[in-house]
Amino acid sequence: MPSFLEERLPVDVRLGMSYADDYGVQITQVSGGAEYRRLIQPFPVRSFHVNFTTDQADLWARVLALYHRAYGKFAGFRVKCRDDFSSNGMTGIPTPLDQVIPRISAGLYQLRKSYGTNGTALAGLGHPYRTIYKPVAGTLLIGRGGGPIDVGFAVSVDPTTGIVTISPPPSAGDTITAGFQFDLPCRFNSLIEVTALDPTFRDCGSIDLIELLNP
Structure with a gap:
């Protein structure tokens, strides 16, 4: 079964969403207070937190459809970060x-x-x-x-x-x-909860994504 979908998350990472880069660092603190740090992997790994409310009836459905096509956390897909794509x-x-x-x-x-x-x-x-x-x-x-x-x-x-x-x-x-220009290979790192606020508005908040270092 393919583990990557060559399609882009329907929502660009922009207003209403946050992201951060992290590095694999192992930190050990001894009893005297000194820290010993070891760089496990020197590549940035980006995580995204998506939190948006939409009145576009098809948008939340398309995000949810991608979630199902990816089998939740299994398959990766493309994400465009509006702050870093060039x-x-x-x-x-x-x-x-x-x-x-x-x-x-x-x-x-x-x-x-x-x-x-x-x-x-x-x-x-x-x-x-x-x-x-x-x-x-x-x-x-x-x-x-x-x-x-x-x-x-x-x-x-x-x-x-x-x-x-x-x-x-x-x-x-x-x-x-x-x-x-480029997209980032990512996967879902959380469930998707959809809240119906009224017949036209859907809250699709608290969606976590994580970058794949080896897609």
């Missing part, structure tokens, strides 16, 4: 030079977005990044060596994995950059 800053128009993307093998590259890049990195600390598995089709721009990629290269991207294919393969030492 490779250029958070919401800017993508450019070919936004993000350096790593080479997987000859001609194959993985989309990703770096965070915490305002200013110079402190010694010993890096900039975390989010692997982009769900780019928005038709938004990809590719750069090579500090400028747009030459017209002699053919570029494609798998919108279900974020893997970019460039043909012919650039040299291993070439810096490849990318601009794109």
Whole structure:
């Protein structure tokens, strides 16, 4: 059974919804009060809390239908965060030079977005990044060596994995950059309670979503 639905949550994450990024950190406090911290995973994991009331009779039904198609907490789906959906800053128009993307093998590259890049990195600390598995089709721009990629290269991207294919393969030492819009792969992390306030209004509050690191 597929564990990911290539469709977007019908409600964009915006007013009436909150989100936060967290990291896997293990903290142990000894009797003297000192803390020992261990970074378990260095990638941001976003959680969303959806709380909205709607008079659109079909909207709450579409959210509930997605919940059932996903078998509740089982399958993932796409979520667009209105505050963070672009490779250029958070919401800017993508450019070919936004993000350096790593080479997987000859001609194959993985989309990703770096965070915490305002200013110079402190010694010993890096900039975390989010692997982009769900780019928005038709938004990809590719750069090579500090400028747009030459017209002699053919570029494609798998919108279900974020893997970019460039043909012919650039040299291993070439810096490849990318601009794109993206969704986040998430799943439901709570039940959905629908409250009928009157014949037209439905309260669909307290829906929790969690990002999937490996969709």
